[in-house]
Amino acid sequence: MKKIYVKEWMLFQPYERQDEVDTYYVNVANHIAGCLKDFVGGRYPEHSVHGIAIYLTLWFQDVISQTGIWQAFSEECRKRYGCLVPFMTPEKEKDYYPGEVNPEDLQFLLWHYLQCMEKQAGGVLNPENPAFEELANQIYDYLSEEFQVAPENERLHAMLYGEAFGENDYMRYRSVLEWFHFCSYVGFENRGEYQRVVDTVARMGQNVNPHILSYDVKQNILFEGRKNLLSLTSVEWLALVGKSHPETALWAEVKALPQEMYLYEGEDEKFLFVKDLSKKEGEQLSIRKDSLNMDSLKARKEGVTILSCRLVQYGGAWWQDGMLVVSDLQEKVKEEIEQRIAAREGIKKTFDEFMKASGGKQFVFCKSEEEVQDFLSQKLGYKEKEGIELPKMDATHGLVLMVSPHTGIHVQMQLCECISSPDNTFYDAEAAKKQAAMFILNPNVIPYDLSCALQDADTLPDACLNSALGEEHGRETMKRNARFFTDYFFEKCREKDC
Template sequence: MKANSTSIYMQDWLALHPYNRVSETDQYYLDLANDILKIWNKSELSFQVNSEIKSSVACHLTAYFEDVISQLGLWKAFISKHKELYGKYLPFYSLSDSYFEDEVNYEDIAFLLWLNMQLYVGNDKEELIDPEESSIMALAKEIYDFLDTEYEVAPENTFMTGFFDFGNKEYDKFPAFANDAEWLFFQSYLLALCNEEPINEIIGQVHKFYPKAADKEKNAIIHDAVNRLMFSDPCGPLALSMNEWLSAIAGSQQPFKESFDKFEFIDREEFYVIEKSNLHIKIRSAANGREIDVTKESIKNVSGLHPWKTVIRVCCAFYNDTWWFFGEYSTRELNDEEDIRPAVPYIKEEKADDPVYDTFMKASNGESLMFIPSYDALKEFFINGLKWEDNEDNMMPDLKDMQNFVLHANPKGMLIAPNIAEYVKDARNPMYNAEEARKNALDLFTVQGACPADLLRFLEESNRLPDAGFISKKGEEYSKKVFHDNWDFISRLFLESYYRAE
């Protein structure tokens, strides 16, 4: 964004939209964004943010207002899905009697302002910002009062009003779905904000592992990786997959909602080309033998795909009862000596109970949770308790330099989390340290990979993480109550794919 402390420009505003040409309402909303920026510049927000962040947040708040006025449906999808999950429209805030889901609300502004401050400022400081921090609430009230005066006169952006009119688009085919998903993921005020960090991670990894590659090659790798991320990982403040977001926007009465709900994505893998017909290419997964028929519409040139001679490495998307190739692909010749996996009937995998569960429960005297102080003690449990063979691979050598383990068994298997036992309050846990827990237990909910999702849920739902909270001027008890009342939302927001991991 090229805005300075006093101006937001048209190109900055259009960057949040699925079009490039100025519509008849864009100047109105651009002026509104600049008015919000002026209000902010006169306020006393407790957080030091640069002019670029201020301008971005002003645009995001204006885009929310445009969404509500124009009935785009993204904000309504968010609050409706939040209510479906948690029985209330928003996290953190007690809603007033004047809260209406189809109108602009003070609590909406407060949440969006907090979300932006958390992702732009709080994450950098590795802290959870108090959602009711006084300066956030005061600025939210000023912005709300201003937008409330504009509510009756604000014009609809008719392009945005009709953007998710699914009946007027070629939504019977995957490209229309993919195009709108791309805008949601990369540009929309609500989802793109949450996706900046994982996208920046990908960019950093590409520059790290391809230091000598030309910029054009790096950009191609980045473009491919982030496009795959769009469909492979959950995103946004509720950690929903793209088809779940579009399904929530569509609502129960919209056409193609069933296609959204049944959407499936196979991330890049190798397939044998089996046969070609006038309409389809039949391919077989080299990994599991699953066969699918992919429409020829999804690939420009099929001449290089030869049955029983070509292996294609590609992503596949299932939409509206049709499989499509997606993104970049590569091919190689099938090795004559290659052991081709036979076709197998596809059955959606239902994971059976893991046999280690019964062994674990027997070794732990019926306790599903164990606390082990050191790696040596962990090895002893593996060998004497679980009866594992004593060899390097079985003993999880990656854990050698770690301690304070928490082990949890459920029918899916056994989960191990190192370096967290100090945060878990349990009469059987000698490592619990209330002071350390007050400082660091929050990490289990906000740091990806710190604790497996099933273990986190078990510990929270059994009240074994009572010290988790954030710093607030309203005191520790307030902080803990707000945190634990909203822990699942917080986990979704920060853990994303780790939260949704099976």
């Protein structure tokens, strides 16, 4: 296998010129790559093995340099899942040393990076596979020795915490954000996701300047992407990382809004005042003029000009970031905005009507397609009100109507026999042992919030992870880690999506 060279390592650092610290960590990465090569054999291409070795080394650099990324991850894991590292048992936690190298950290990260490689094929790796533990211990033995002599990356630490971030340092903050999103070890898939989206949009044949296209895609992913550990945006991640450092206190207040339309309502010397049109009672926001391309707003008119853009709150003010499209408010745009607002309000109304019609039940179990149609049309009046044309349904294993205040009504047409409920006459314990885990591990089966609702109602007690230690152990492992698995595979989290 070819060596990892310094230039590969430097792609992940927030500075351009290498020094002896970078040379040291490249040697660490090459040692880890050798361990990985023996483990994975020819299953993955060489560049993937190099990538995993570099990301594990970035984690080691973080622990040594006390930049706080892993500390933030562990604290959030404790808060969400009740453990410092996913899959860690209470027994192992007694021998865990925060701020140092632990085999449990390595075992989890190895599972995560290799699981990312398998995700495209739909496979789920067992985190308790003895091979992961064996490799983690091998790398741990090496890194625990290096822990005594490894140098801190002072340049990296200084970039983050060397100087306090002030209210005018938005571009400096965004530079850190971009480095974190595309170069930190928690966002293993972010670079690949960016390239895939750019390629997909380009294939759609849109007549757009490729540089503008790639920039727009990058900004969208940078502020909205959640393909990482904890399923948070990088803005939310930095808030966690920086909360223990007074120099980065402003990071906790950063808030990014998605691309929306804003109505120009006036200005003063420093700010442009706009109204958020995405909400029925949109609040007025103040955008810093020095973050806007004011040339594109020369013909602005109060109550007429619309800015389509992303806004980021930093230092007590809103900054425009990414592409800016300026237009005039037209009837067609008004109708579109009103429809979007009505759709959001309609979901909540639908939830309330469903719960009333079902007698307070979030899940209605049906024996046939006719029962589904009867509930929707007779009890909710949907056919008359909405003109819904329902698809053909196979009720061989039952059908379940579900509702959520976030995503509305969902008709579950598969794996219904895996849901344990006194109301479900199709429930099959043997089938559930084999397939109930799909509600937790496969986002194509059910919306995230409804998967959470099924788990909260304790209707998936048979969900099981394949385990060499037996069915009961696999079931306990799944039960203990179900919330993490759901967040991980659905790329969502309850704090944002439920």
